[in-house]
Amino acid sequence: MKEISFVILIIASCIACKKQHATSFYFWETMYEISPIEKNIWMN
Amino acid sequence: MxxxxxxxxxxxxxxxxxxxxxxxxxxxxxxxxxxxxxxxxxxxxxxxxxxxxxxxxxxxxxxxxxxxxxxxxxxxxxxxxxxxxxxxxxxxxxxxxxxxxxxxxxxxxxxxxxxxxxxxxxxxxxxxxxxxxxxxxxxxxxxxxxxxxxxxxxxxxxxxxxxxxxxxxxxxxxxxxxxxxxxxSWAIIENQVGEKRLLNGIRNDMLKDTSIYQPIKPNFYLVKKDHYLHGNYIYEDFTIKTExxxxxxxxxxxxxxxxxxxxxxxxxxxxxxxxxxxxxxxxxxxxxxxx
The missing domain is CATH 3.20.20.80 (Glycosidases)
Incomplete structure (x- = not known):
């Protein structure tokens, strides 16, 4: 019974571990320049 | 990827x-x-x-x-x-x-x-x-x-x-x-009258040429001559901060x-x-x- 629990624990740990490995990216192809800071103009 | x-x-x-x-x-x-x-x-x-x-x-x-x-x-x-x-x-x-x-x-x-x-x-x-x-x-x-x-x-x-x-x-x-x-990354460019603008994609390693960029302090440079940076005209005496x-x-x-x-x-x-x-x-x- 202990062995089964141990195996379950390992599987659960692996799933948890795998879940935390996801890498993603944001992709902003163009910037619609709404924010003044993003506009290519001089600011004070 | x-x-x-x-x-x-x-x-x-x-x-x-x-x-x-x-x-x-x-x-x-x-x-x-x-x-x-x-x-x-x-x-x-x-x-x-x-x-x-x-x-x-x-x-x-x-x-x-x-x-x-x-x-x-x-x-x-x-x-x-x-x-x-x-x-x-x-x-x-x-x-x-x-x-x-x-x-x-x-x-x-x-x-x-x-x-x-x-x-x-x-x-x-x-x-x-x-x-x-x-x-x-x-x-x-x-x-x-x-x-x-x-x-x-x-x-x-x-x-x-x-x-x-x-x-x-x-x-x-x-x-x-x-x-x-x-x-x-980006650079914040300051002109002679203190106005600023951003240039995306600039990093310190692009500003290594000391004949153009004089390091003032970490991440800050004084522009020594007019030139283009990423397609933008940069004048002498502008200050650049990289981030x-x-x-x-x-x-x-x-x-x-x-x-x-x-x-x-x-x-x-x-x-x-x-x-x-x-x-x-x-x-x-x-x-x-x-x-």
Missing amino acids: DELNVQKLYVRFFDVDMKNNEAIPIGEINIKEKNIQQEIIPVVFITNDVFKNLDKNKIEDLAKHIKQEIEFIYPKISDKKIKEIQFDCDWTISTRSKYFYLLNIVEKQNPTLLVSATIRLHQIKDKTKTGIPPIKKGVLMYYATSNPLDFKEENSILENKLAENYCKEIQNYPIALDIALPIY EVTTTQLEQASTFLKNKIINQELNTIFYQLDSSNLSHYSIQNLKNISK
Whole structure:
């Protein structure tokens, strides 16, 4: 019974571990320049 | 992206802004080819102006229009099904009720979709004032810790101490959070009369030529002669400040957040995907940071 629990624990740990490995990216192809800071103009 | 085993790409599809008293999509993405590997998550940025100008009836229409626009664009970029839509809005106390209403409506109109939203550092810190969006998942934008126009010695993209201060009580935030970490860079150019502008994609290693860039102090340079930088004409006597985030800073941010955020699944999203940004970080380091 202990062995089964141990195996379950390992599987659960692996799933948890795998879940935390996801890498993603944001992709902003163009910037619609709404924010003044993003506009290519001089600011004070 | 293959080496990193990237599963998801959060792609900004368009912004929504007011024009002639109407909320309309602006700056739509120009898609050149389909992506067959990653899951594409459409991201829509909405200005606060939209919520200042629309009443709740119009917000219901806006929710439909946004979905229609996403459905028009999505097949051009992916053959997969849309599973999630992400909203990006720097909402404030004055706009939150209408923004949250929009999020609710989109979720009700699309019960099979996950509706997520970006959450800025000040929205985490001041959650009692700015409110908590009615969503199941948020993405903490762990960057933009100060105003780049301040032109101070601190890095406006990310100062970990400042960011940690914003997130002291993040473990109590009631929504599951993913984290977005900055890999972008820019230069802030100051002209002779103190006006400033930004140039994206500039890093210190581009300003090594001391016959053009005289280092003044770390990350600050005095321009010694007129020249083009990334297609922009830069005059003598301009001052340039570069801002970029090191691998060590990213590791520190990631470690802090992983110890603080308690949801079972924590994904790391890097802002933003660009071959130039990627070339400054090793695959192994990005993998470690995402672990």
